[in-house]
Amino acid sequence: MRYQTFGASETSSREAGFSALVLPDYIHARQFLKPRMNQARDAQLAEDSQAGTRYSRLHRLSVLINGLQWPVALAAMALVKS
Numbered sequence: 001m002r003y004q005t006f007g008a009s010e011t012s013s014r015e016a017g018f019s020a021l022v023l024p025d026y027i028h029a030r031q032f033l034k035p036r037m038n039q040a041r042d043a044q045l046a047e048d049s050q051a052g053t054r055y056s057r058l059h060r061l062s063v064l065i066n067g068l069q070w071p072v073a074l075a076a077m078a079l080v081k082s
Contacts, residue, residue: 018076022069029065033058 037058043051 015076015079018072018079021072022076025065025069029062033062033065037062 037055040051040055040058044055
């Protein structure tokens with residue numbers, strides 16, 4: 001049985017690079033964007049007329065960030081398998 005060793009190789013540095021691209025966006029979305037979205041949604045439910053627009057804009061940004069993260073994360077996983 002052969003075991004794969006994980007050393008500092010070209011592949012692992014590419015994986016780390018992909019991860020470095022995803023991590024800042026994840027932190028931003030989790031720590032800053034999500035609380036603002038929750039506040040806007042709560043205000044929208046309290047019938048604040050401008051909050052609906054703010055929530056929609058923040059939600060679109062969240063979906064965009066998530067949509068851009070998936071291909072990068074999948075590429076990093078594909079590199080791990082290869």
